[in-house]
Amino acid sequence: MSKPSSPTPLPALLLSTDFDGTLLDHSLPPPLAPEFFDWLENERRRRRVVWIINTGRDWESLHDELIQRQARIWPDWVVLVEREIHRIINQRQEPLPCWNRRCQETHDDLFHRAAPQLQQTRRDLAHFPDLQLITDIGSPLGLIAASPEQADEVQTALEPLLRAFPEMHSVRNSVYFRFAHIDFQKGSCLARIAQEEGIPPENCFAAGDHLNDLPMLDPRHAHQLCCPSNAVPAVQAQVRLHQGHVSRQSTHLGVVEALEQFFNFK
Numbered sequence: 001m002s003k004p005s006s007p008t009p010l011p012a013l014l015l016s017t018d019f020d021g022t023l024l025d026h027s028l029p030p031p032l033a034p035e036f037f038d039w040l041e042n043e044r045r046r047r048r049v050v051w052i053i054n055t056g057r058d059w060e061s062l063h064d065e066l067i068q069r070q071a072r073i074w075p076d077w078v079v080l081v082e083r084e085i086h087r088i089i090n091q092r093q094e095p096l097p098c099w100n101r102r103c104q105e106t107h108d109d110l111f112h113r114a115a116p117q118l119q120q121t122r123r124d125l126a127h128f129p130d131l132q133l134i135t136d137i138g139s140p141l142g143l144i145a146a147s148p149e150q151a152d153e154v155q156t157a158l159e160p161l162l163r164a165f166p167e168m169h170s171v172r173n174s175v176y177f178r179f180a181h182i183d184f185q186k187g188s189c190l191a192r193i194a195q196e197e198g199i200p201p202e203n204c205f206a207a208g209d210h211l212n213d214l215p216m217l218d219p220r221h222a223h224q225l226c227c228p229s230n231a232v233p234a235v236q237a238q239v240r241l242h243q244g245h246v247s248r249q250s251t252h253l254g255v256v257e258a259l260e261q262f263f264n265f266k
């Protein structure tokens with residue numbers, strides 16, 4: 001009689017979720033995303049699941065929001081300002097020094113070289129009524145448009161700057177813009193963490209709702225892609241293009257819908 005074979009262990013998963021508009025629905029009271037944490041707890045009973053919050057926020061803002069929203073589980077990693085990588089241990093962040101140092105040096109160099117053109121861009125944008133020009137975290141020029149329609153016009157007005165510096169991109173989230181080097185974005189950060197964890201793109205999942213999520217909604221980095229129903233049309237189109245899951249439900253419920261679709265019904 002042949003010996004019964006032991007079941008093949010399930011491979012580890014890596015989840016990269018955007019925060020605002022993807023996990024967090026600002027209109028809901030705490031606690032944060034209970035159905036998402038239920039799924040995560042259950043799945044962790046049968047395999048290793050690494051979770052990243054991949055956000056444009058800085059640490060202070062994300063940390064305070066996780067506390068106030070009573071997050072039941074904290075992420076294993078965070079990507080901050082769409083470009084810095086930190087491991088989370090006991091609710092504290094520990095930078096991934098080699099990545100963050102190279103990120104800082106690359107941006108210092110880029111913004112130094114582009115300083116005159118960024119000044120010119122400030123002047124070019126002055127005619128937009130109520131457009132706020134600010135100094136952003138990690139970007140000498142940050143923009144807050146007065147409306148989504150104005151943000152679309154601003155995006156067009158930025159084309160000369162971006163043509164002059166093809167290695168620079170504008171990182172847009174709703175009406176907010178910052179600038180960054182194209183090598184450092186949510187997608188490259190996801191890939192770097194996946195490398196640290198030894199998890200291939202086949203077992204990576206990414207979920208986002210806005211334009212700053214597009215670089216991680218890419219099959220080079222994650223084979224399972226999702227967006228909640230509240231995602232902007234360009235994000236929905238990219239997720240569809242790559243055979244991802246455009247959820248019928250919004251924010252974290254949409255994320256859970258996709259997780260169940262990808263991982264629990266095969």
Ligand SMILES: [Mg+2]
Pocket residue numbers: 018019020021022208209210
């Ligand atoms: Mg978002």
